[in-house]
Amino acid sequence: xxxxxxxxxxxxxxxxxxxxxxxxxxxxxxxxxxxxxxxxxxxxxxxxxxxxxxxxxxxxxxxxxxxxxxxxxxxxxxxxxxxxxxxxxxxxxxxxxxxxxxxxxxxxxxxxxxxxxxxxxxxxxxxxxxxxxxxxxxxxxxxxxxxxxxxxxxxxxxxxxxxxxxxxxxxxxxxxxxxxxxxxxxxxxxxxxxxxxxxxxxxxxxxxxxxxxxxxxxxxxxxxxxxxxxxxxxxxxxxxxxxxxxxxxxxxxxx
Numbered sequence: 001x002x003x004x005x006x007x008x009x010x011x012x013x014x015x016x017x018x019x020x021x022x023x024x025x026x027x028x029x030x031x032x033x034x035x036x037x038x039x040x041x042x043x044x045x046x047x048x049x050x051x052x053x054x055x056x057x058x059x060x061x062x063x064x065x066x067x068x069x070x071x072x073x074x075x076x077x078x079x080x081x082x083x084x085x086x087x088x089x090x091x092x093x094x095x096x097x098x099x100x101x102x103x104x105x106x107x108x109x110x111x112x113x114x115x116x117x118x119x120x121x122x123x124x125x126x127x128x129x130x131x132x133x134x135x136x137x138x139x140x141x142x143x144x145x146x147x148x149x150x151x152x153x154x155x156x157x158x159x160x161x162x163x164x165x166x167x168x169x170x171x172x173x174x175x176x177x178x179x180x181x182x183x184x185x186x187x188x189x190x191x192x193x194x195x196x197x198x199x200x201x202x203x204x205x206x207x208x209x210x211x212x213x214x215x216x217x218x219x220x221x222x223x224x225x226x227x228x229x230x231x232x233x234x235x236x237x238x239x240x241x242x243x244x245x246x247x248x249x250x251x252x253x254x255x
Contacts, residue, residue, distance in 0.1 A: 001237075002033060003033045003223050003226070003237060003238055003241055004033040004035065004238075004241070005033070005035050005238070005241045005242050005245045006032075006033045006034045006035060006200075006219065006220070006222050006223060006226070006241055006245070007034075007035055007036040007037075007199070007200065007241075007244060007245035007248040007249070008034065008036065008037045008038070008200070008201055008202050008204070008219035008222055009038055009151065009153070009173050009199040009200060009201040009248050009251075009252075010038060010040055010096070010129065010153045010154070010173055010175070010201035010202065010203055011037050011038065011039055011040065011201070011202050011203065011204040011219060012039065012040060012042075012046075012203070012204060012205065012206075013026065013037070013039050013053060013060075013204065014039065014041075014046050014049040014050060014053070015204075015205050017205040017216050018205060018216075023056075025218060026053070026056075026057055026060075029059075029218070029219055029220060030059060032219075032220035033220065033223070033241075034059070034219045034220060034222075035059060035245060036059050036060075036061070036245065036248060036249070036254065037057075037059060037060050037061070037219050038060075038061045038062070038063055038092060038093065038129075038248075038252060039053055039054065039060055039061070039062055039063070040062075040063045040065075040095055040096040040129060040153075041062065041063060041064045041065055041067075041095075041096070042065075042066065042067035042069070042070045042096065043066055043067070043070040043073070043074070044066075044075070044078065044081055044082070044085075047062070047064035047065070047082070047085055048085070050062035050063070050064065051064070051085065051088050051090060051091065054088075054090035054091075055090060060090070061090050061091070061092045061252065061254065062088070062090050062091050062092070063091070063092060063093035063094065063095040063096060063129050064082055064085055064086055064091055064093075064094065064095075065082065065093075065094045065095040065096055065097040065117055065129070066078060066082075066097055066113055066117065067096050067097065067098075067100075067131060068097070068098055068099055068100040068105060068110045068113070068114070068131060069100055069103060069105065071105065071109055071110070071113055074113070079116055079117075079120055082094065082117070082120060083120060083123075083124060086124055086126060091126070092126070092127070092252040092253065092254060093121075093126055093127045093128065093129050093151075093252060094117055094120055094121040094124065094126050094127070094128050094129070095117075095128055095129025095130065095131075095151075095153075096129045096130070096131045096153065097113070097114055097117040097118075097128070097129070097130065097131065098114055098130045098131030098132050098133075098135070098139060099111065099114055099131070099132060099133070099135035099138055099139050100131060100133040100134070100135065101133065101134040101135040101138075102133045102134045107138070110135075111138060111142065114142060115142055115146075118142060118143075118146045118148050119146065121148050121149070121150075122146060122148055127148075127149045127150065127151060127251055127252060127253075128148045128149065128150040128151070129150075129151050129153055130143070130150050130151065130152045130153060131153060131154075132152055132155075132156070132157065133156070136156075136157045136158075136161055139152075140161060140164060140165070143165065143168065143170065144164075144168065147168055147169070149169065149170075149251075150165075150168075150170045150171070151170065151171045151172075151173055151199060151251060152165055152170060152171070152172055152173065153173045153201060153203070154173065154174075154175050154177070154201065154203055154207065155172045155173060155174060155186070155189060156177070156185070156186065157185075157189070158185065158189075159185075159188050159189055159192050162189050162192065162193055163192075166193070166194055166197050170197070171197045171198070171199055171247065171251050172189065172193050172197055172198055172199070173198075173199040173200070173201045174186065174189070174190055174193075174198065174199075174200060174201070174225065174229065175200070175201045175202055175203050175207050175209070175222075175225055176202065176203075176207040176208055176209030176210075176213070176217065176221070176224070176225055177207060178190050178209075178225055178228050178229060178232075179209040179210040179213075179224055179225060179228045180210065180213065181210075187232060190228075190229045190232050190233070191232050191233060195233075195243055196243070196247060197247070198229075198243075198244055198247060199244055199247055199248050199251065200222050200225055200226060200229075200241075200244045200248075201222070202217045202218065202219055202221060202222055202225075203217070204216075204217040204218050204219060204221075205217050205218070208221055209221055209222075209224040209225050209228070210224065211224070212224070223237070223241075226240050226241050226244075
């Protein structure tokens, strides 16, 4: 079956994995039912690239920020520079930013940079895209402190954490992990999350859903994630796509 209204809330089309056929793929992606993509930066260089892609394609938007794995070469004036480029009409969020305790990156520095980007998102009245990997407690502490309009992308926390985030007005984004064999926790979240707070994503080129696991992911593959979540929630896949696309437009203030 052909689906439409596929909105990918989180992708990285600037990744080297797309170098060979990036524009050929994006030129044709709408024919596969994709209506919108938010491309997420991880530093200033990728922020500029994300904006260039968003200028090239009407259906593409950019999020600008510093990922916790990209703090080494961060200039001292990074906040001012993020604030300046976020004025671009196709920039819809600050991110991706957050905490990643999987890697050996100084946690104090991560928390400091994350906190500053949370405050920046509030100052600029832009939504925030949150990366949370093995750092649920500290992530929620900072989100509770500032209560930004936030999307926790590639959500990997518990149902209880999801409910706490939703209570704060936040949104939850789910991707290919929901199709993985041992994905019990994320399946529980997919079942329980309020439908008006759910977004779909790929994290392309990573996290490809079954049956493409381990291969390069692109936005058209969301349909496999959507089919799985629709099955879990006992609803039609197209209806889920319609609702999550509407949620994405609302969250990112896209008309």
